[in-house]
Amino acid sequence: MSKLAFEKKKRSFLPQDYQITSWDELSKYFEDLKQREPSDADSFLQWLKDKSELESVVSEDFAWRYIxxxxxxxxxxxxxxxxxxxxxxxxxxxxxxDILNQKTLELANTFEINEPGYTLMIRGIEEAVKIFRQENISLFTDIQMKQVEYQTITGGMTVHIDDKELTMPQAGGYLQSPDRPLRERVWRAISERRLQDHETLDKLFSDLLGLRHQVARNAGFSNFRDYMFSAMGRFDYSPQDCFDFHEAIAETVIPVVDTLEQERKEKLGDYKPWDAKADVDGKAPLKPFENAEDLLNKTEICFRQIHPDFTSYIQTMRSLGHFDVESRKGKAPGGYNYPLEETGVPFIFMNATDTLRDLVTMVHEGGHAIHSFQVRDLSLNAYRNPPMEVAELASMSMELISMEHWDVFFPNEEDLKRAKREHLRDVLGALPWIATVDQFQHWLYENPSHSLEDRADKWVEIFNRFQDSVTDWRGLEKYQRYSWQKQLHIYEVPFYYIEYGMAQLGAISVWRNYKKDPKKGLEQYRACLSLGYTKDIKSLYAAAGIRFDFSKEYIADLMEFVKSEL
Structure with missing residues (x-):
């Protein structure tokens, strides 16, 4: 299977070779759209396409600077x-x-467009106009520069283990070692290094909190949480639904996690945080690949076994140099798939060493990449950008679907079973952590005048609510109090986290469908992705053959399925 016959989309509004150098020369294209007066539905639709093209060019320019x-x-x-x-x-x-959004609404009241997704797009624009405030523009600039500070601080963190300077992801690989004293030493080194900067990171977050609260107040909201629900277009659920989700996780998932952790403790005896990733039978960590090249090669083979198109997507990205996967000093933490709006071929960034977690990150971001390819031919960028509850469904479903083809990474049957079991345990463990982070963010922004002590105390309270009852944190409380600071979403993309939980439940359902009938399950998965944001969330989940549902009964049913697989 060769890569896609790739051809960059031709522009119809901007010159083919145009590149952004300054606002002065870019502004004329925005001014053109501002001044132009469509005379009928067809010319209005062309105006929307020109606007989409301009926004896509600008988005991709910013994307490359960020990448x-x-x-x-x-x-x-x-x-x-x-x-x-x-x-x-x-x-x-x-x-x-804001000017063009208002013009769009005026034109929409004059001319009728009958396209899938158009009504949803207009709904989103109406919400954006409602919350826009001129005085927030400079605040958003300040916020973005503060977020860069977080990347610089955390990207520069290293620890020395056995005379080697390691990045935090590289050091994290040692936490899977069968050598328990080594695990403890590494865990403490990582935790101490994070603790060194806890005051700096606390102050940085306080600055962000103040700026975000002012943004919300300027827009007429009592707190930033309510502002973000509007800004993120959360039309399909409310804060109360999030609280219900937290409660359901506490009642249906944590008991399952407790059972699994108790089994591990019975083999290890004392059970500390540095034991969470290790094999309790003393086996060496699984090594699914040797290096970045090997990871990408094996991912191609794995994806080919699911569908040949998926392999061609990865090959196209590789041919364009759209991967940076290995961890190194000076690289920002985390991983992402960045959609490139104009090109339609995304970029994958991650911090791989050689662990199972890195494999999961690759197929997760690969799921996002597949989504980018599936929507690249939709006519407007608004249609190509589904809500995160659907974007994360694409990625988390690919984690589980691909697991059925991990034999390329683990040719040994026992290693393969062990890898699947470890990943399912991580899936279950992630749900309480998602609830922890989400509930903490609700509290942070509902109580913006809290003290630093209040903040740490509340984090520990919420952490303990969703923490398994087996892991022993005695003597390690000082690390626990600031462990929230490692979650980059809190600093960089506030409130973008519960989507992972909702999508994880959906992904388990997609995987269950795929196991029952691989052909039909995959068809439904691709059908959902190809719709982009031309339908609402519930309809998109229905297209995937699943429900957008986080009731206790539904989650309990999914937990029974996962337990049976384990």
Missing amino acids: KMTCQTDDAGLQKKYQDFVENIQPHLAAYG
Whole structure:
């Protein structure tokens, strides 16, 4: 299977070779859209397509600045290019964005467009116009620059283990070692290194909290949580639904996690945080690949076994250099799939060493990449950007679907079974952590005047609510109090986290369908992805053959399925 016959989309509004250098020369295209007056439905639709093209070009330019900066956070030149966009272009984009949104609504009241997704797009624009405030533009600039500080601080963290300087992801690999004293030493080294910066990170978050609260107040909201529900277009559920989700996780998932952890404790005896990732039978960590090249090669084979198109997507990305997967000093933490709006071929960034977790990250981001390819031919960028509850369904479902084809990574049958079991245990363990982070964020923004002590105390209280009852944290409380600071979403993408939980439940359902009938299950999965954001969340989940449901009864049913698989 060869890569896709790739051809970059031809522009119809901007010159083919146009590149953004400054706001002065970019502004004329926005001014054109502002001044142009469509005379009928067809010319209005062309206006929307020109607007989409311009927004896609701008989005991709920003994407590359962000990608290059996160790949090398210690490069001052790359930071400067990113900062230049944030400070000198983005404020103008925000102002013109509101002008064009208002013009879109005026035209929508005059001309009728009958396209799938159009009504949802207009609904989102109405919400954006409702919450836009001119005075927030400079605040968003300040917020983005604060987020860069977080990347710089955490990207520069290293520890020394046996005379080797290691990044945090590299050191994390040692936590799977069968050598328990080594695991403890590494866990303490990582935790101490994070603790060194806890005051700096606390102050940084306090600055972000203040800026975000002011944004919300300016827009007429009592708190930033309510503002974000509007800004993120959460039309299909409310904060109360989130609280119900937390409760359901506490009642249906944690008992299952407790049972699994108790089994591990019975083999290890004393059970500490540094035991969470280790094999309780003393086996060495699973090594699914040797290096970045091997990871990508095996991912291609794995995806080919699911569907040949999926392999061609990965090959196309590789041919364009759209991967940076190995961990190194100076690289931002985490992993992401960045959709490139104009090109339609995304970029995958991650911090791989050689662990099972890295394999899961690859297929997770690969699921996002598949989604990007499935929607690349939809006519407007609004249609190509589904809500995160659906975007994460694409990625988390691919984790589980691909698991049926992990023999390429684990040719030994026992290793394969062990890998699947470890991943399912991680899936179950992730749900309480998602509830922890989400509930903490609700509290942070509902109580913006809290003290630093209040913040740490509340985190420990929520952490303990969703923590398994087996792991012994005695003597390690000082690390526990600031463990929230490692969750980059809290700093960089507030409230973008519960989507993982909702999508994880959906992914378990997709996987169950795939196991029952691989052909039909995959068809439904692709059908859902190909719709982009042309239907609401519940309809998109239905297209995948599943329910958008996080009731206790539904979650309990899914837990029974996962237990049976284990």
